[in-house]
Amino acid sequence: MQRFSELLDRLSYEPRRNAKLALLTQYFGTTPDPERGLALAALTDGLDFRHAKPAMLRGLIAERTDPELFALSYDFVGDLSETIALMWPANRGVNAPPPLLSDVVVGLRSAGKSEVPGLIAGWLDTLDETGRWALLKLVTGGMRVGVSARLAKTAVAGLGPLDTDRIEEAWHGLDPPYEALFAWAEGRAPAPLSSDPAPFRPPMLARPIEPETFAELDPAHFAAEWKWDGIRVQAVAGRDESGTFRRRLFSRSGEDISEAFPDLVEQIDFEGSIDGELLVVRAGRVQSFNELQQRLNRKSVTKALLKSHPVAIRAYDLLSSDGRDLRELAFEARRGELESFVERLSLPAIGLSPLIGFRDWDELAAARANPAGHIEAGDAEAVEGVMVKRRDAPYVPGRPKGLWFKWKRDPYLVDAVLLYAQRGHGKRSSFYSDYTFGVWRDEELVPVGKAYFGFTDEELFEIDRFVRNNTTNRFGPVREVAHTKVTGLVLEVAFEGIARSTRHKSGLAMRFPRVHRLRWDKKPEDADRIELLEALVPGNVKA
Amino acid sequence: MQQNLILTDAGLYCSAGDFFIDPVRPVERALITHGHADHARAGHGSVLASSETLKIMAVRYGAGFAGTTQAIAPGERLSVAGVGVSFHPAGHVLGSCQIRLDFGGFVAVVSGDYKRQPDPTCAPFELVPCDLFVTEATFGLPVFRHPPATGEIGKLTASLGLFGDKTHLVGAYALGKAQRLIAHLRESGYNRPVYLHGALEPLCALYEAEGVAFGPLEPVGGRGKELAGEIVLCPPGQLTDRWARRFGDPVTALASGWMRVRARARQRGAELPLIISDHADWDDLCRTVVETGAEDIWVTHGAEDALVHWCRSRGLNARPLNLAGYEDGGDGETVGIV
Ligand SMILES: [Zn+2]
Ligand SMILES: [Zn+2]
Numbered sequence: 001m002q003r004f005s006e007l008l009d010r011l012s013y014e015p016r017r018n019a020k021l022a023l024l025t026q027y028f029g030t031t032p033d034p035e036r037g038l039a040l041a042a043l044t045d046g047l048d049f050r051h052a053k054p055a056m057l058r059g060l061i062a063e064r065t066d067p068e069l070f071a072l073s074y075d076f077v078g079d080l081s082e083t084i085a086l087m088w089p090a091n092r093g094v095n096a097p098p099p100l101l102s103d104v105v106v107g108l109r110s111a112g113k114s115e116v117p118g119l120i121a122g123w124l125d126t127l128d129e130t131g132r133w134a135l136l137k138l139v140t141g142g143m144r145v146g147v148s149a150r151l152a153k154t155a156v157a158g159l160g161p162l163d164t165d166r167i168e169e170a171w172h173g174l175d176p177p178y179e180a181l182f183a184w185a186e187g188r189a190p191a192p193l194s195s196d197p198a199p200f201r202p203p204m205l206a207r208p209i210e211p212e213t214f215a216e217l218d219p220a221h222f223a224a225e226w227k228w229d230g231i232r233v234q235a236v237a238g239r240d241e242s243g244t245f246r247r248r249l250f251s252r253s254g255e256d257i258s259e260a261f262p263d264l265v266e267q268i269d270f271e272g273s274i275d276g277e278l279l280v281v282r283a284g285r286v287q288s289f290n291e292l293q294q295r296l297n298r299k300s301v302t303k304a305l306l307k308s309h310p311v312a313i314r315a316y317d318l319l320s321s322d323g324r325d326l327r328e329l330a331f332e333a334r335r336g337e338l339e340s341f342v343e344r345l346s347l348p349a350i351g352l353s354p355l356i357g358f359r360d361w362d363e364l365a366a367a368r369a370n371p372a373g374h375i376e377a378g379d380a381e382a383v384e385g386v387m388v389k390r391r392d393a394p395y396v397p398g399r400p401k402g403l404w405f406k407w408k409r410d411p412y413l414v415d416a417v418l419l420y421a422q423r424g425h426g427k428r429s430s431f432y433s434d435y436t437f438g439v440w441r442d443e444e445l446v447p448v449g450k451a452y453f454g455f456t457d458e459e460l461f462e463i464d465r466f467v468r469n470n471t472t473n474r475f476g477p478v479r480e481v482a483h484t485k486v487t488g489l490v491l492e493v494a495f496e497g498i499a500r501s502t503r504h505k506s507g508l509a510m511r512f513p514r515v516h517r518l519r520w521d522k523k524p525e526d527a528d529r530i531e532l533l534e535a536l537v538p539g540n541v542k543a
Numbered sequence: 544m545q546q547n548l549i550l551t552d553a554g555l556y557c558s559a560g561d562f563f564i565d566p567v568r569p570v571e572r573a574l575i576t577h578g579h580a581d582h583a584r585a586g587h588g589s590v591l592a593s594s595e596t597l598k599i600m601a602v603r604y605g606a607g608f609a610g611t612t613q614a615i616a617p618g619e620r621l622s623v624a625g626v627g628v629s630f631h632p633a634g635h636v637l638g639s640c641q642i643r644l645d646f647g648g649f650v651a652v653v654s655g656d657y658k659r660q661p662d663p664t665c666a667p668f669e670l671v672p673c674d675l676f677v678t679e680a681t682f683g684l685p686v687f688r689h690p691p692a693t694g695e696i697g698k699l700t701a702s703l704g705l706f707g708d709k710t711h712l713v714g715a716y717a718l719g720k721a722q723r724l725i726a727h728l729r730e731s732g733y734n735r736p737v738y739l740h741g742a743l744e745p746l747c748a749l750y751e752a753e754g755v756a757f758g759p760l761e762p763v764g765g766r767g768k769e770l771a772g773e774i775v776l777c778p779p780g781q782l783t784d785r786w787a788r789r790f791g792d793p794v795t796a797l798a799s800g801w802m803r804v805r806a807r808a809r810q811r812g813a814e815l816p817l818i819i820s821d822h823a824d825w826d827d828l829c830r831t832v833v834e835t836g837a838e839d840i841w842v843t844h845g846a847e848d849a850l851v852h853w854c855r856s857r858g859l860n861a862r863p864l865n866l867a868g869y870e871d872g873g874d875g876e877t878v879g880i881v
Binding site: 010012013014015016019022023026065066068069072073076077078079082083086087090128129423430 | 684685686687688690702705706782783784785787788792794803804805806808809813814815816846848849852853856
């Protein structure tokens with residue numbers, strides 16, 4: 001627990017992905033089984049035990065500290081677990097070593113409800129401040145140190161020559177403390193046999209294409225389909241040796257999101273693996289991403305939401321079917337399999353994502369510019385470009401070169417005025433790199449969005465200098481920047497779409513805004529007006 | 544006898560001796576505990592302090608920082624208008640002292656800032672029995688328990704081992720913290736040169752002249768990315784300043800007692816918080832209050848409420864002394880940090 005807590009402590013302050021990876025790999029490489037495997041499970045949300053409630057912890061600390069001193073301390077620290085971790089009186093008479101992570105996991109799993117407080121208090125007595133903090137975060141289920149499951153798996157892969165994608169594929173057949181996985185990663189054992197009938201398969205991803213690249217590509221070698229503005233998912237199902245049917249819905253990163261989409265999962269009655277886009281589809285019409293957002297990041301859903309925001313998949317690939325792995329087949333062959341597979345299913349929630357017929361790139365460009373000329377107008381609003389896929393390409397995990405391309409619709413552009421700037425994080429912590437910008441409504445500038453990227457380093461230096469020299473007000477880490485009709489910085493902001501939102505003062509929310517260009521040549525009074533943005537809100541979306 | 548010490552706008556005033564202790568504005572006669580800017584200000588008529596404190600003030604303010612100065616050795620007894628005055632090491636920074644005042648048998652001790660953790664760069668804290676103890680309480684909350692500095696230094700050297708391609712930029716206050724950090728680094732066996740921001744050089748030189756050995760120190764000067772894998776010390780405010788950009792993407796460490804609290808460490812942009820403080824932590828504040836034997840406790844700058852509450856719950860007469868002009872942290876730990 002002590003080493004694990006030191007790792008968590010370092011991770012919680014470390015902003016760099018590569019440094020997090022190095023810390024994790026070092027930990028996994030120097031910590032024995034089963035401790036490292038339980039740590040991996042803790043980081044990938046794979047430990048299950050009864051979580052401790054804040055009220056119980058308050059009770060424990062109340063027995064040991066003066067209430068007034070606790071109140072003053074909590075007020076200063078601001079976090080209950082941390083306050084308790086720091087205030088917990090050192091119990092010098094304790095004649096026991098600090099617990100191992102495995103002691104904690106096993107202890108909590110087997111303890112009855114009434115035994116938990118005593119167990120936790122006993123552990124707290126043996127740990128130092130950092131150890132107590134980590135223990136309390138772990139037992140309350142509040143461990144957030146900025147490490148994704150993918151990053152933790154990548155760190156395990158870093159123990160040897162293994163590829164993270166292979167771990168992803170094997171993942172759902174593995175269990176904590178993952179001894180077989182570590183043995184495999186360290187080259188001491190062969191790949192663990194995955195008996196999981198519904199595994200996640202790391203997806204094949206597209207590279208962005210520049211229009212000039214088309215000159216080098218023969219249109220006859222490529223197929224095209226719509227790029228939907230939803231989320232990429234895998235719907236997978238199969239039977240294990242005992243004949244039990246398993247079905248799952250995975251996100252692009254391999255997270256099991258089945259619980260958030262019971263309406264979809266209960267329809268899965270096939271054995272195979274469909275790669276497609278999850279969308280809200282109402283009366284056969286695809287809805288905007290904003291609608292889909294209501295269904296995302298939820299562990300469970302209400303009946304009302306299931307009814308008001310029904311989801312469906314637009315399928316574009318088939319990775320396996322009835323026990324056959326299809327990934328080695330060419331795109332064209334897989335597409336044939338997919339079409340008959342989806343037809344056989346005839347499920348309302350699983351439809352085929354149509355191909356776009358084109359003879360040359362100009363025709364495809366025309367389709368991309370005007371999806372409504374090819375598909376229903378409602379569906380066309382949920383299209384964010386086209387995908388171009390080589391007909392003879394197998395399904396290769398990752399982002400291989402030259403096989404799949406995404407050709408996004410041109411972004412929307414608006415000239416907005418910089419209103420506030422905030423310092424960034426990590427290597428940008430000495431620069432003002434987070435910008436709130438606004439457009440004109442009558443005689444005032446109203447904030448319409450925030451942008452954190454899109455600019456070059458050189459542009460960042462220029463904006464930073466501007467912010468420092470034109471600050472009119474400070475609110476903690478935020479600076480208000482001069483923005484009158486004649487002084488101020490005009491930013492050309494690119495974005496993918498806009499929707500109504502009650503979260504923002506302007507009533508609008510941009511999708512994926514970023515700084516496209518600095519318009520030093522313009523004055524704030526030349527910036528755009530809010531009416532321009534209002535006109536871009538899709539007609540079918542109401543506040 | 545307590546009425547011999549009164550609180551004024553300029554700071555703590557001793558009427559019987561007609562002098563101030565650590566006054567925050569220019570006065571005729573000042574006794575100064577230590578060289579931190581919020582305790583030692585320029586422009587007094589006369590200053591009585593340890594010889595190290597006088598030298599520190601001269602480095603900071605120039606030779607003419609006061610009308611006249613007088614050095615007092617630790618333990619030496621003087622009489623100022625009938626009040627017995629002596630200075631005793633506070634273990635805070637080089638030359639830091641507690642000031643003991645003897646009013647014909649009633650003894651008051653003004654602690655200034657103090658700590659009881661080991662520090663190779665200054666004389667250790669001396670416990671001075673008294674009737675009235677005026678104590679600081681910068682870290683006067685029971686969440687502050689400073690770990691041994693060796694473990695914190697270990698975090699820094701471990702990070703250097705793992706991220707040897709990055710400059711480790713450590714924010715440390717120019718008087719006391721920077722020197723203590725270097726000394727602990729040397730104790731840990733680190734013997735590469737330590738690189739200094741220009742603002743840290745004069746006081747490091749003074750420490751060396753006073754006999755504290757630091758091993759190789761080098762000015763950063765115009766260097767930047769070539770200091771990958773090295774330790775660079777700078778004032779905390781420089782961590783997020785443009786100056787820091789010369790090192791590319793450094794690991795930013797910050798050495799301060801405030802690093803104990805996560806939100807504070809994050810707010811100051813520390814990626815590697817080092818809990819190293821020049822002040823007594825909660826346990827040492829409580830311990831010291833008890834050990835002095837004082838029945839009256841006055842609590843100054845910092846979190847007075849908790850320590851006053853603790854003292855009262857033990858039957859001591861305690862009161863907060865809200866001295867204006869002392870910074871949160873006392874030793875300038877917050878200076879220059881947004
Ligand atoms: Zn102070
Ligand atoms: Zn001080």
